[in-house]
Amino acid sequence: MGSQSSSRGRARRAARGRRQRGESEETGSRARARTAAETTRATRAVKRRTAVRDLTETPTAAEETITYGKAASRDPRKAAEEREKLWARLGATKNGASGTSYAHLLDGGARAHGGSAASTSGTRSRGSNRAALRLGFAAHRERFAKGLKCELEEEMALSEKRLNTWTLERLVSEGYAILGMRARYEGMLQRDALVRLTIPFADASDMSPLGRELPYHRFTTGDMVQMSEGDEHDAAGGITGVVALRSMHFITVAVHEDDLARLIETGSKWRVDLSANTVAHDRSLAALVAFSEPGGMPGSSAAPRRTDDRKSSTSYSTLQRALLGVPDENGTLEQLANMPPQWAGKEQKQNLAAAIKLVRDPLNPSQRVAVKSAMSCSLAVWQGPPGTGKTRTLIAYIGAAVHLASIQRRRGKGPVVLASAASNVAVDNILEGLAKEKFVIDGRPLRVVRLGAPAKVQPWLQELTLDAQIAQHPLGRQAAAMRDAIRGLSGPAYARQRKQATQLELTAAKSILKSVDVVCSTCVGAGDDLLEDLTFPVTVLDEATQCTEPAALIALSKALSAVLVGDSRQLPPTVVSRDAVDAGLQISIFERMERLGVKVSLLDLQYRMHPLIAEFPSQAFYSGKVGSAPTPQDRPIVPGVAWPKPNVPVVFLEINDAECRAPDGNSLYNVEEAKTAITVVKKILASGDLAGPGDIGVISPYAAQVRLLQEEYGVLGTAKRNYLDYTDEDKMKELEIRSVDGFQGREKEVIVLCTVRSNTGGGIGFVDDPRRLNVGITRARRGLIVLGNRRTLSTNEIWRKWFKWIDQYGCALGDYKNFIGR
Template identity: 25%
Template sequence: MLESCLHCFHSRGEKVDLEFELNRRLFRRMHMAVTSPYDHGPVLFPQVEDIEDGGLVRPATLDMNRIALYDPRVGFNRPQMQAVTAIARLPRGTIPFIVFGPPGTGKTVTIVEAILQVLAWDPEARILACAPSNNGADIIADRLCDSLSTSQLFRLNAPSRVNNVSRRLESYSLQYDDGSFRVPAPETIMQYRVVVSTCASGCLPHGVGVPNGHFTHIFIDEAGQASEPEVMIPIQMNADANTTIVLAGDPKQLGPVIRSPIARRLGLDISYLDRLMARDMYKSVANRGVTYVKLIKNWRSHRSIIEFPDQQFYDGELEACADPSAAEWCLGWDKLSNPRYPIIFHAIKCQDLRESSSPSWFNIEEASAVMDYVRDLRYDQPDEEIGVITPYRAQVGKLRTLLQADFPEVKVGTTEEFQGDERHAIIVSTVRSSLDFVEFDVRHTLGFVANPRRFNVAMTRAKSVLIIVGDPDVLGLDPLWRRFLNRIHTNGGWKGQRIPWAPAAEVADGFIDDHLPYDAQMLAQSELDLRNVLAGTSAMGLEALDEVEVLEADADLYWHEDE
C-alpha cells in the first residue's frame, strides 16, 4: 500500500514527507510483564538451596535408557539424552533448566524432543513454547508438526503478522477469511497441548482470559537473543508457582539488541539467560544434568572451522561430528592456500568509504574479492549454500547489488541475520581498512573488532569452507583476531598481503598499554570527522542522533519482529 502511494506521488513529480512512529506495543507488553504480580523466587532469582529443595538430581543412565525417542538421532548423543531426560522429569515450579547450545550442537532438536517427552511423560502437561522471532517460533512449530496433529499443536500468530507462514503451518493456525491471523477464544487455546508463539505474543493467552498456571511448562528457545523483559512476557503473564521454565540458548553468541545507551548502562543488554548462567549454580560442572546441560557435539562444521571458537569460547569441549561428506566437501579446492585446511584469510589493503549522508562503511575492493570467491564456489555448490556476512549495512547493500544479477540466491546479511543459520560456504567481508574511527569502534564494540560475540557467530556459520577478506592491520588490533589470524597463517591459510607482525609471537590479552596506537591529534581529528558526518545528516533534514546510537546503527544491529 505504501509503495503504491509513493509510486503515485513520484509519477506526478511531487515531493512528500514521511514520518514513521515507533510501534510501542512490544515495550508496553514488557512493562506489563515486569509489573505483573508473578514473583516466584526460584524462577526469577534461583538460589543454591533451591536445587535440593526442588528435588533436582542428575538423570541416571537407566532413566535415559527407558525413554522411547521420537528422534532416534538423540539416542546417539549423551548430552542431548541427558537434557531430554532431565527436562521430562523436572518437578513442577522448580528453578529454570538451561540447555546451553554452542553452534551446531542440535539445541533445537533437543528442545523439540524434550517437549514431546514432557507430553508423553505427563498426560496433563500443557506447554507454551516461544522464541524471540517469528522465524524461530516457526522452526519449533514445524518440527513439532511431524509428531503432533492440528488438534494438539497450535501456532499462535499475532493478528498484525504478515501472512508469510508455510502452507504446513497455516493448517496449525487460525485465520480470518482475508488471510489475517486471529487469536482464538480462551477455551479453544486451552484445548491444545502445545501452543507456539513469539515471546512478544506470549501474552496473548493471558490477554484473552487463559488463567495463569494453565501452562505447566514454558520453553524459551534462543533465550539469549532477547532482553530479559521480553523473555518475561510469556513467563510472568502465564506462569504460576507450579510452572516449569526451560531456557535454551548460547550466552557466547549475540545477545539482545538494546538501542539506548542509557538502557545498556542500566544492564538491559544482559539477557535472562546470561544473568542466570553467570551464577555459580549454572556454571559448576558438578551441576551438569541438574540445573543445565551443555551440548558438546558439533554436527555442522569441519574440525578446523570449529577448533578456534571452541578453544576461545567453549573450554575446548566441542567434538567435531559433522558428516565428512559435507564437512570435507571443499578439501582439495584449487583456491585453498592449503588444500587440507578449509579456511582462507585473504589479506587486502584497500579503502573503506562512506556515503556523505551516512556513517555506514563499505569497501569496494573487498566486495569485488567476495564476488570472485562466489563465482569460484558456485561451480561446485548451489547458490543457496553460499552466505556472505559483513557487519556494516552499507556493505550489505553494495554486495546485494553486486551479486543480485548473477547470484540472486546467495544470502548476504549482517552477523545478526546469520545467527542460527548455516551454509556450506561462508565468506566474511570485514570492511574496515583504515585506522580512522577504529578506537571509537573498539570502545563501543562495533563491527567485528573487539566484539567477541559477533566474531563467534560469524566464524561458526560455515560447514565446509570459511573465507575472510579483510585488512590485517585493523583486525590485528584486537587480541582475539590476532590469535585467530596467527592460527590461519600457521596452517597455511593466508593469502594476499604479507602478515604485518610476527605470527609466532605470544599475543597478550589486552592492547599495548591498554590503548590503540593513536596520538592525540589523530583521535581529535577522528572525533571531529564524526561530528561533521552527524551535522551533515541533520542538514539533510534527518533527525540528529547521539553519536553512539548512529554508529551502532552502522553496525546494523538486527531488530527482530515485535510479534
C-alpha cells in the same frame, strides 16, 4: 394395574424433577463460579494496568517498598541498618552515594551469599527473608523499568528525528523509506489481504509484473510499515501493514482487508516507511509488573504440593524466585532451580522415565542429559553452541513433556508447552521440527498452533497458524460467511454483524487453544490477550540470550517451569540506548542465571561444520569441550577456488584498501573488499557444485557494507512466485547478504565474511567483540572465507588468536587472485 402405572408415573416425574433441580443447581453453581472467576480476572487486569501506568508515570524506588519495624520506623539510624541487612541478604554491595547496587541482578556477586537464607532460624528470620524477597523483586522492577523507558525514548527519538529533520532524499538513500510504489492484489492470507508493492517502469510498454529493481532499503520480513499516498508521510491517515516477503523487485505486505480497495486504486502511488512499534515495550512492562508481584506467576511457594494451576495471591512461585536469582529460606538458588515442577514432581518418577524413553533414541548423550534434567526441575538452562542441535533437543523435550502430561491424563486443562523465542524465524524452526517429527499422543497426532500475524510466519507453515485453524473451525466458517455477506457494506447494522463475527472468531480461538498440546509464539506474541488465562506447565525459551529479560518474562511468567536455551558466547540482545545498557537491559536472563551459578547443561557435539571450521571456535569459546560429528568426508570442500590447503576449508584474504565512512556517519564500508567478495561468490557458483546462490551467505558487521555488497552483486536468478506459493526452491535462487547479527542461528554451505576494517589507527569498533567473531565464523558447513586487513584486526586479542590458528594451517593469502585462480 392402573394404580401401579399411575404410581410409577408419579415416581418417574418426581425423579425427573429432582434431576432437573439438581442440574439447575449445578448449572447455577458453575455459572456463579464462572462469574466469580471472570470478576477476579477483570480485577486482576485492572490492578495490573494501574501498576503499569504507575510504574511508567511515577516509578517507585525499591527502598520505598520496605515495611520497617516499630524501632526502625522511629529511628533513622536503625532504619538504615535494617535496609543494609536486607540488601546484604540479596547479595548487594555498597555503591557510593546511593548506598546499594543490584549485584544479585546483574553479576555473580550473590554467589558469596549463595547459602540457604535459612541459616538463622525462627519466625523473625523468615519474616526478614520475605522482606528481602519483596525488596529484591522491587529492585528488579525498578531497574528494568528504567531500562525499558530509556530504550523506548531512544527509539522514539531516533524515529522522530528521522521523520522531522531528515530530508526525504536522505530517508530514501538510507533505506528507511521507498517512494512511488504501486500496489497489486496478490491474494488473501486468512483475514488479511496480501498486496505486492513495486516501483513500475516509467515506460508503460515495458511493464513487468516485477517492476524496477528496488533501491536499497531496510525492510525485512515481519517489520511494521506505514503506507502514505503520495510523497508525504501521513501518520494519521496512512495504512499500517506487515512485511510478508521481500524481493529484489518487490515487497509483499499484509494489510487489513478493509484497506485493500484504497491501496489498489488505479493510479495511486504510495510512500512506504518503517514504522515504530511500541507493542514489545508495553507487553514487556506488563510482564515486569506481573513478575514482581506475589501471585503474579502460576504456582505457590507456600504450598509446593498443590497440583492445580491456580495463582497464589500471597506468595511467589518457585520459578519466580529462581528467576529473580535470590536464595531464601527454601534453599540456595541451585536448590530452587532443581525443585521438581508441580506438574512432574517426584511422585511421577515412573511416568517421567516412560515419557523420556519415547523420544530419547535420536539424541546424543549430552542432549539426553539435558532433556532428562529439564523434565525434573523447575528451571533448566541449556547452552547450545553453534550447530549442536539445540532445536532438535528442544523438540525432543517438548515431545517428552506432552507425553508425560498424556500419561498423567492431564486432559481438558489446556496446552502443555509454550514454545517461544526472540525471533519469528526461531519459532518457525521449532514449529517445523514439531510438524516433521510427527509425535503421536494417545493415538492422535500432536496438536500445535502458531500464534502471531500470519504474514510473519513462513508460507509452508501457514496451516498451523491460529488464523488458519480458526478458518477451519465451525464457528470460524460461520464468521467468514457473515463477513462475506456484508463485505464492502457500511452502517450500524453491518458494524454489529462484524462485531458478532469477531466474537465467534474469538470463541473459536479460545476453543482451539484449549485443545492443543503446544502453543508456538515469539516472546512478544506470548503477551496476546488470548493467553491471559492460560497456565502452561512449561515454557521453553529458545534464543534466550538474544532477547531482553523483560521480553523473556512475557513468556516465562505464564508457566510453572521453564527451559532456557541459548549461548552467552554468541551475540546479546540488541539495545540502542546507552542508559538502557547501563541499566542491564543488554544482559539476558540466560546470562544472568549463568553468572549467578545456576548449573548449565552444555550440548557438546556439533553437527553443522567441517571439523576444521569448528576447531577454533571450540578451543577459543568453549574450552575445547565441543566435538564434531561430521567427518571431512561428510563435508567435502567446495570446488571452484584454490584453497591454500586442499584439506582445510578456511581462508583469510588480505584487503589493503582503506575503509570508508558512510554519508550518514554511522556505518563503514570497504569497496575493494566488497568487489573481492562478490568475485569469489561468482567463481564458486560457476563451478556448479552448489544447488544455487541460496547455498552461500555473505555477511558483514556493517550495514553500509551490506548495502554495497547488494549493489555489487546486482540481480541474479529468476522472479519469485507469489508469497502463498513461496518454497525452498525460490529461496535457493537468491544470494543472501546480511549483517552478522542478523545471521545468528542460520547456516549455509559457504560463508563469506567481510570484516571491513582497514585503517592505520588500528580501530576495529564492535568487530572486537569475541561473540561477533564467534557468530561470523560458525555459520559455514563446507567453506569459510574471511576478508580483512590483518594489521588492523590484529590490534584485538581474539583476532590475534584466530590469525595464529590460521597461520598454523597456512590458510592466509595476500592476493585474492591466487584464490580464484587468475
